[in-house]
Amino acid sequence: MNALKRVGVIAALIVAVPYAATAQTGEAGYRLGAEDQIEVQIYGTGGVTVRTRIKSDGSITLPLVGRVQAADQTTQALAANITAALKRGDVIRDPIVNVEIATYASRMVTMLGEFGSPGLLPLDRPLSLTEMVARVGGLRNGASDTVLLRHASGSTEQHNLAAIAKGEARDVALQSGDAVYAMGAPQYYIYGQIGNAGLYAILPQMTVRQALARAGGPTLAGSERKITLYRDGKEQDAELTALVQPNDVLFVRERVF
DSSP: OOHHHHHHHHHTTSOOOOHHHHHHHGGGTOOOOTTOEEEEEEESTTOOEEEEEOOTTSEEEETTTEEEEOTTOOHHHHHHHHHHHHHHTTOSSSOEEEEEEEEOOSSEEEEEESBSSOEEEEOOSOOBHHHHHHHTTOBOTTEEEEEEEEOTTSOEEEEEHHHHHTTSSOOOBOOTTOEEEEEEOOEEEEEESBSSOEEEEOOTTOBHHHHHHHTTOBOTTEEEEEEEEEETTEEEEOOTTSBOOTTOEEEEEEOOO
């Protein structure tokens, strides 16, 4: 299954919103934190526009207002607080304040390993595991459907993305400081009289017959009844219904005419 198909299997059953769109709408529920950069626009006589970074103590300093607590507030709540401060000080008559997030920095999730575009991403709104996976382009070809989720506390969990997409397992909400690692899938190698010799990812419950089919099937000179299996340093005849195991090597021998 190529990378585009893998993305489709996992993302088709979830509502995946591209980052460019959610960067704006996500601000409504996002709570500001230290190191986030915001732009404060104050409209009215003597109004100003200020771009500033939230300090480690959670505050910002604005002209006309002074120190304002910004951490743990939404942009709407912060705008309302700044408006109230301007009114109390009688600095601007009927002020209008708008606050926008310029750079997300305080609430991040790390996506590592076999993702389309791994990296450090902002948790700019409540996001589930599958939504974040969709944001980074899904899984690469050859990646395992099972990912490792490590929380900031150090606890870890494993989640199967295909099972979540099919409704067989629950999705999980990500938290700031989470790290998600996509591992490479277990693989087998097949060669000999086979259509496309090479290294392939092992799918769940994959049989030898399925492994042959995935590699293009035996050539005209090959036979599915003549397959040698090399496993753990031992050589044996392979049963078509047997399950393929990690690091198996399959050799498709020539048929006897």
